[in-house]
Structure formats: C-alpha cells, structure tokens
Amino acid sequence: MQSRRNLISGAALSAGLGLATLGLPRRARAQSTPAGEGQAIWGGRFAEKPGAIMQEINVSIDVDRRFWKQDLAASRVHAAMLSRQKIISSEDAAKIDAGLVIIEGEIRTGIFPFRREYEDIHLNVEARLAELIGPAAGRLHTARSRNDQVATDFKLWVRDALDQMQLKVRDLQLALVTRAGEHVDTVMPGFTHMQPAQPVTLGHHLMAYVEMFGRDVSRMADARTRMNECPLGSAALAGTSFPIDRTWTAEALGFARPAANSLDGVADRDFALEALACATLCAGHLSRLAEEMVLWTNPQFGFITLSDSYSTGSSIMPQKRNPDAAELVRAKSGPISGAFFALNTVMKGLPLAYNKDMQEDKPPVFVAFDALDLAVRATTGMVLDFKANKARMAAVAGSGFATATDLADWMVQRLKIPFREAHHLTGVAVRLAETRGVDLPQLTLKQLQGVHPGITSDVYGVLTAQASSASRSSYGGTAPAQVRLQVQRWKGLLATT
Numbered sequence: 001m002q003s004r005r006n007l008i009s010g011a012a013l014s015a016g017l018g019l020a021t022l023g024l025p026r027r028a029r030a031q032s033t034p035a036g037e038g039q040a041i042w043g044g045r046f047a048e049k050p051g052a053i054m055q056e057i058n059v060s061i062d063v064d065r066r067f068w069k070q071d072l073a074a075s076r077v078h079a080a081m082l083s084r085q086k087i088i089s090s091e092d093a094a095k096i097d098a099g100l101v102i103i104e105g106e107i108r109t110g111i112f113p114f115r116r117e118y119e120d121i122h123l124n125v126e127a128r129l130a131e132l133i134g135p136a137a138g139r140l141h142t143a144r145s146r147n148d149q150v151a152t153d154f155k156l157w158v159r160d161a162l163d164q165m166q167l168k169v170r171d172l173q174l175a176l177v178t179r180a181g182e183h184v185d186t187v188m189p190g191f192t193h194m195q196p197a198q199p200v201t202l203g204h205h206l207m208a209y210v211e212m213f214g215r216d217v218s219r220m221a222d223a224r225t226r227m228n229e230c231p232l233g234s235a236a237l238a239g240t241s242f243p244i245d246r247t248w249t250a251e252a253l254g255f256a257r258p259a260a261n262s263l264d265g266v267a268d269r270d271f272a273l274e275a276l277a278c279a280t281l282c283a284g285h286l287s288r289l290a291e292e293m294v295l296w297t298n299p300q301f302g303f304i305t306l307s308d309s310y311s312t313g314s315s316i317m318p319q320k321r322n323p324d325a326a327e328l329v330r331a332k333s334g335p336i337s338g339a340f341f342a343l344n345t346v347m348k349g350l351p352l353a354y355n356k357d358m359q360e361d362k363p364p365v366f367v368a369f370d371a372l373d374l375a376v377r378a379t380t381g382m383v384l385d386f387k388a389n390k391a392r393m394a395a396v397a398g399s400g401f402a403t404a405t406d407l408a409d410w411m412v413q414r415l416k417i418p419f420r421e422a423h424h425l426t427g428v429a430v431r432l433a434e435t436r437g438v439d440l441p442q443l444t445l446k447q448l449q450g451v452h453p454g455i456t457s458d459v460y461g462v463l464t465a466q467a468s469s470a471s472r473s474s475y476g477g478t479a480p481a482q483v484r485l486q487v488q489r490w491k492g493l494l495a496t497t
C-alpha cells in the first residue's frame, strides 16, 4: 500500500501546492476538531452528545458519501470564491484547497476515515479538513450552510447521472437502429389487443422503441436544462450578509446561473423528482420491450432466440431456457417508479425551507439510477444479442387472417365499394376460411367470388404478409422503404448529437 506521506504530498503537489510551503505538518496528524473531542461540529449550544437512537436516525454518511466528489468540488469553488471576494485570506484558502485535495486522494485510495459520528459527507470532510490543516478549516463554512451545500452536491450528482444516462440510452438506440437496419423487410405479426392484427416488419417494430427512447433522452435533456441553477450561496435559507459572488460559483460549477430565490434554492427537490420521472418513463419503455422479449423467446412464439449469455436454466426442468435478464428489466420499473413515488411523498406538504425529511431524498434516487443503468445496459446487450427466427415470424405473420384488411382495401381500390361494405364482405370471407380450416390465401377464387363476384385472381398478390407490409408505405408505415428512411434518419441523428 502507498504510504500516506507520499500520497498526501503527491496529491497536494498535483494541485500546485506543497505542504511545506503552506506551513502544514509534513505528516498530517489527527488534531482535535474546533468543536473538541467527541463533540458534534454544531455542538456549541449543547451540553450533551446526541443519544444513540438520535445518532442512528440522523446519520446519512453511508448514503451521501456517494457524492464526495461533488462535495469536494463545491467546497473548493466556495473557498476560492471566498478568497476572491476577500472574505477569507488567500493563505487560508490555499490551505483549505490543499487539504481538500489531500482528502480527495484519501478517498480515492480508500484510506479516508468515514465516521458515522460526523453524520454526513459534509461534516466528515470538514472534520477531516480540521485534522489536516488546523484552524483554517473553520473558515470554509463561512457564508454557507449544509442546506445549500447538500442541495448543490446532490444537484451536481443528479445532473451528472442524467448526462451519463442520456449517453447510455443513446447506445441502446444505436443498437436498436443497427438491428432494425438488418430487418427492414423481416415480416412478423403485428398485434393489437395481443391478437394478430396486421403484418409488420421487425425493423419497424424495433424502430418504435427508438422513438420512445429518443423522447426519453430529450426529456432528460430538458430536465437537465431546467435544473441547471446553482443553490450554493442560498446559505441556510435567507442568503448571507457576506459579499459572496454567486454568479462566479455557479459558473465555476457549470451551472447556467445561481438559483434566484434562496428559500427555493435550499428547499427545491423537484430537480430530483423530475430526474426520477424521466427514469420512470424510460423504465416503462424498457419494461415493454423486455416483455416482448419474454414473449418472443417463448417457443410458442419462437420469434427470437437469446444466446446463452442472456438466458438461464432451471434447476429442475432440464429443457428450460429462461429469459431472466428480460424479466428483471421488466421488473426494474417497479423500484424505479416506486422511487418517484417515495420521494414525492417525502416532499409533499413540507413547509419551506429545508427540513430534515429531505435527507431521505437520496436513497430513492440512487436506487432508481442504479437500476436504470443496469436495465439499459442489459437491454442494449439483449438487443445486440438476439437472433431473429425469420422463417417462423414470416409463417406466423401470414396466419390468423392477418391480411384481412388488405383484402378489404383491395376491394375498396379495385371494386370501388365503400370501406364499410368491404369490411363486412371480408368478415364473411374470414368466416368462410375459418369454417374450412384455412387462411385467406388458401380460399379458392371461386370461394372468394362467392363473397363478391368482382374479385379477380390478382387479389392473391395482396394476401401474403410480405405484400401486405410492403403496401403500407404511408409516412411512418411499416413498408421496408419507410423503415429504411427512418433508420437512415436516426443513424444521422445519433451520429451528430
């Protein structure tokens, strides 16, 4: 293991700050915090330490340590601003910055002491900073509160999660577009009410999901734009009397502007809710696709096969090939939409401004984004993995009277009869076929002419699944030419953005 001394001086030097030049001890020793041994950082007005149950319900370090990076980044920016504004000295600011860099190194290498007695990530960092750099650490919290600190850190985390999620959903779209391109003319049954409806192409079906996921990405982008206001400097709730520069800190942290109302700045969690709403809708789309994969891999459908990497066996039934990954993706919409519900219920009815209830905002968001991340990646994997059983799909696509609408349309176009009448006559033809135990293309011309004397032999040209799907060439329709157009359009969109 790397020695602590190397690590510390290495980290500090990487920030352009040597410990010696800062007058810091060569080796950081644990020093007592300004609050004194065993005292909470806020313990001045208290005679006793909090009780065990109080500590247990209050502590959040196990959860919020997850955004340590954001916490350090926001603190470094805050300290730099305090120095620029001459609220603290540049020497203290340099010490604080060097200390925060050391802490970053400690966390990265796993030697940072996360301590439950310091409640949360903010107090853990501050306590450690005091141990590392001494009294200057106490100046970091000038013109700041944990209320604006946590709002800022969490928002930075959620913003980053949304950015990464957009990229992952785009990867999924790319996978779908690629597979759709391979299957622009692979016919399969299209369903309504889960009953055979009209033949479609597999490419068309996959492209439907590209549209859904495209809306998910654009929703995430919208949410990101809306949330991009910086709470830092809202302080506890009312702002501060120090001459801080909120525009500077906002920009330094990549925000478009500071939040314009300090009460809202610390009390807003709709950025997290909106991210969860985006996640919920996306998870819903994933679960629909997953459900179709579950159905399609069922041997009675037999439309697709997932390879061994996405299937599991049964411990008792040797023949089984279970689509567990698809089933689990289908299920993830439960915890993800549950997360939205959980946080919305925490937030509703809370008076302004900060309330400790809001500490419960993080677990649902972390649960949801972890689940979504996995579900998206698993779906991308399955989309790239599945093998389409074209012959089986084509056979099923042509069965179940799936070309009945084509027969009706043919009569409208060729025999110039109203659609309602053609619909009725086609129903008669379907009934006839059904009683004979055949499908529409197997009815003889004579039988068809019994339904309407004007029917000629070229009607058979529209009764196959291929002809049926190829004829639906209206914009956005299932005809291979239309699907090809959409595949091209999306390939362009995904390449440029």
Ligand code: ARG
Residues within 6 Å of the ligand: 060, 064, 120, 146, 147, 150, 354, 356, 358, 359, 360
């Ligand atoms: N751990 C707290 C949270 O997540 C940080 C803010 C605490 N603020 C306070 N005034 N006690 O919400």
